[in-house]
Amino acid sequence: LLKGRLAVVTGSNSGIGLGIARELARAGSDLVLNSFTDRDEDHALARDMAKEFGVEVRYIKADLSKAEEARGLVEKAGRCDILVNNAGIQHVAPIPEFPTEKWDAIIAINLTSAFHTTAIALPMMRKAGWGRIVNIASAHGLTASPFKSAYVAAKHGLVGFTKVTALETATEEITCNAICPGYVLTPLVEAQIPDQMKTHNMGREEVIEKVMLDRQPSKKFATVEEMGGTAVFLCSDAAAQITGTTISVDGGWTAL
Numbered sequence: 090l091l092k093g094r095l096a097v098v099t100g101s102n103s104g105i106g107l108g109i110a111r112e113l114a115r116a117g118s119d120l121v122l123n124s125f126t127d128r129d130e131d132h133a134l135a136r137d138m139a140k141e142f143g144v145e146v147r148y149i150k151a152d153l154s155k156a157e158e159a160r161g162l163v164e165k166a167g168r169c170d171i172l173v174n175n176a177g178i179q180h181v182a183p184i185p186e187f188p189t190e191k192w193d194a195i196i197a198i199n200l201t202s203a204f205h206t207t208a209i210a211l212p213m214m215r216k217a218g219w220g221r222i223v224n225i226a227s228a229h230g231l232t233a234s235p236f237k238s239a240y241v242a243a244k245h246g247l248v249g250f251t252k253v254t255a256l257e258t259a260t261e262e263i264t265c266n267a268i269c270p271g272y273v274l275t276p277l278v279e280a281q282i283p284d285q286m287k288t289h290n291m292g293r294e295e296v297i298e299k300v301m302l303d304r305q306p307s308k309k310f311a312t313v314e315e316m317g318g319t320a321v322f323l324c325s326d327a328a329a330q331i332t333g334t335t336i337s338v339d340g341g342w343t344a345l
């Protein structure tokens with residue numbers, strides 16, 4: 090399906106990014122994996138994935154909170170047929186106590202980095218005559234929750250940026266869409282559980298059921314494989330006329 094394509098997936102040594110990278114590799118795409126670390130295990134992950142799926146996989150370190158590193162990631166990739174803007178962080182606090190440096194980091198990583206990578210990827214896609222951009226937004230790109238001001242602002246911004254990118258490429262063989270996951274049990278979500286337990290004065294199971302999955306009518310976490318399958322679909326020929334929109338994979342969250 091995607092043989093001969095090169096996909097750059099940001100924030101892909103863990104969680105949803107890794108799940109998406111694996112499904113793209115399964116569909117035959119070569120890969121550039123990324124995170125802000127440069128550990129042996131990051132490069133081992135690339136080697137193992139290359140062996141498992143019989144595709145080329147490179148790991149490129151880039152801290153996406155920095156404009157030049159975000160741009161440098163796509164420049165170093167050398168080509169970019171598929172761009173998945175996935176890297177993201179979270180912080181939960183009421184607005185008056187929300188640390189400014191957390192606000193700035195969330196906006197930089199979750200929103201601004203997608204602008205920088207897209208700015209470098211688009212000329213490459215135009216040269217190749219084909220491209221797919223998949224932005225990983227969130228149910229919080231369409232709805233809000235208290236205490237997640239920076240995250241909700243960044244994800245709504247990412248959905249808006251997705252639409253503009255789609256309009257600027259509408260007559261070309263390039264599409265840009267956003268996937269809006271509900272809760273997926275990844276390290277990012279694991280890290281929120283202790284905070285939520287404290288905020289709501291509940292135990293782990295209770296916080297999962299009553300707080301986290303409260304708004305997910307399926308009462309199940311979505312999986313990283315489901316995010317990967319959706320990304321592969323958006324990269325397929327069947328999705329050629331799908332652009333500038335969002336696909337919710339949220340167990341019914343945004344239907345409520």
Ligand code: NAD
Nearest residue numbers: 100101102104105124125152153176177227272273275277
């Ligand atoms: P995760 O913490 O498992 O993965 C985040 C990835 O981003 C990691 O690979 C991490 O190394 C990378 N990253 C963080 N800061 C970075 C930086 N400065 N530079 C480069 N890479 C950086 O989290 P996840 O749950 O897999 O989240 C992935 C994306 O999905 C995020 O954008 C998140 O907002 C979004 N999302 C997650 C959920 C969920 O329930 N897990 C729901 C909706 C949206």
